[in-house]
Amino acid sequence: MERARRLQKTQEYYFSRKLEEIRKMSETGIPVINLGIGNPDLPPPEKVIRKLLEIAVMKDVHGYQSYRGLPALRKAYARWYGSSYNVSLDPDREVIPLVGSKEGIFYLSMAFLNPGDKALVPDVGYPAYRSVTEMVEAIPVTYNISEKTGWYPDFRELEQLDLTGVKLMWINYPNMPSGKPAGRELFRRLVDFGMNHDILICHDNPYSFILNDRPLSILSLPEARKTAVELNSMSKTYNMAGWRMGMLAGDSEFLEPVFTVLSNVESGIFKPLQLATIQAIQTPAEWFGELNREYKKRREMVFALFDKLGCTYETESNGLFVWAKTPGGVDAFDFTDRILYDARVFITPGGIFGNNGKSFVRVSLCEDIPLLQEALKRVENII
């Protein structure tokens, strides 16, 4: 039985294969220190866990839930957008709860891309934008986010691209992998670009509370909701990556087709997880102060690691990662493989995020100080 053509270009997700290799390496010999993945190691707020337990013991919370999520969850997401981003959302029409924001990338592509249509995908960027575009038999059109452009889109270059057939544009600030912050001027230009070319700007916003004091939503720009939607997530915000609680916000004109896909693919979200997420959203703002103090300490350790490795980096970065250039710009796949096999430390080669990342590496802040110290020691031993 031949697999469908739509999978010809799609491979198993890179990390899925690499983690398997790391797991096998760790079975024989010293366990690998994995600094590759942005998987928060710290727990969610205590009250969130307590709410989960309180609800899970009830007898009537184990059945199917509405495809649209509990009204109270949608209201909570809308309140969150109001208080965090100064964006007013109608909870009944402008919010869709998702099983993680990653599936939103796929649902948006299913909803709006015909085979042969095009989507603008950033190089560098999260690999799923490209693989999902290919999986719906649409054509990814690369735009550059590179060292040369300061890791921001170059609007002159964008305007010079052949935009015929382009329906969607994927964008993500605070940016992964570069750590560059979001900005109102950037978002204003994106909204103009979307309006001028009739392109749906799909903004992926999971990092806005991490090492960043000024969370920003593209939907806060005037007229943004005529041309933009936004994915968001509890994963990094409240250390709930495994919970798979995400959401899509925007005008109902854009959300309804997404909902049509969703309601034919899945069957709602476990009620205790929904109610505990409402609790999460009520966490006082001090949470972020404490969380980011820890990430800042870790970031200093990662800087030290990069210094040892001869990598160069910028000291201001948003999000869960530090992005750095390899010594002399050597190929990052070779560079990281050497570190993996010689020092048993895994850091991510920037090439998996696109060609513009091939001389860069990404290190996650999701391991604690003692492990980062151990990684530093291991790296010192191979230099």
Next chain:
Amino acid sequence: MERARRLQKTQEYYFSRKLEEIRKMSETGIPVINLGIGNPDLPPPEKVIRKLLEIAVMKDVHGYQSYRGLPALRKAYARWYGSSYNVSLDPDREVIPLVGSKEGIFYLSMAFLNPGDKALVPDVGYPAYRSVTEMVEAIPVTYNISEKTGWYPDFRELEQLDLTGVKLMWINYPNMPSGKPAGRELFRRLVDFGMNHDILICHDNPYSFILNDRPLSILSLPEARKTAVELNSMSKTYNMAGWRMGMLAGDSEFLEPVFTVLSNVESGIFKPLQLATIQAIQTPAEWFGELNREYKKRREMVFALFDKLGCTYETESNGLFVWAKTPGGVDAFDFTDRILYDARVFITPGGIFGNNGKSFVRVSLCEDIPLLQEALKRVENII
């Protein structure tokens, strides 16, 4: 922004719209008794909840999980297939945990159906088989499961269909909505049919423990795994519908393309839910005795309800529903709307499962005896 062509035939899932109508009706006046949905109202085994609580309080269980699920979960699913169905599965290669078996329908269709390919879908049958086929721009080819065929496929009719381009066949026994049991002879003929025509038989098996003493997997037939895969679920088996714990079993040749789709769409399953599911699978067999005693009592009440309504039915039925013919074969949409608006009791019109169901109705066993008594009373008042 126009929605993609693949959604032209796809509507919001029927129940999603109907439940909204029922919710609005219930806001003004007497709440509607909903006997439409197969959503188990009874709780999961106590030990399962306890395991969930025990794991959820741990600090290191809230991060992303592997796309393939915990090895221990795959082993548990494989053991379950061994002890329940006498089917031996390699947990590393022949089991994929899913966020509910419903998404497996979509992933299989994405993995194997090119635009223009065909899939055999049963009329009557679960509506998602058809809508998902259309969503991947493939063509649903209807085969009949009707009163005339005793609600089983007619293999003579199947052989006479134009099978050019048919890649998949959807099938489900114990059958929803008719309640007809699975059988080895049926599965043997399906395996032959699949082998002869190079069609992947996709068997959907969520009801095999409900009002049925002899759970059967199509994979237990010799040579079945050369041509068949099976979806299964915790939803009905252990009253865990909201948990979204399902799985796909079969040869790795068929599972790997499904996994390629999955790993680009989602990001693993919450660890406490995975570990509690392993606990569920260890539930002693007495569980089913007790569960089915309750469902049998309820089924008697549903028979009484159908007697009042002048509907005819068979008394042996597997699964969570009773299927019955309307009085004189009148249109079931009209018939059920009258009951909904006059008696404020919702029962499912068989027409939503296909043309062959248009004179039939389906009542769920997922409400308790007092509510079924109340429904009976309400129906008596309008007759």
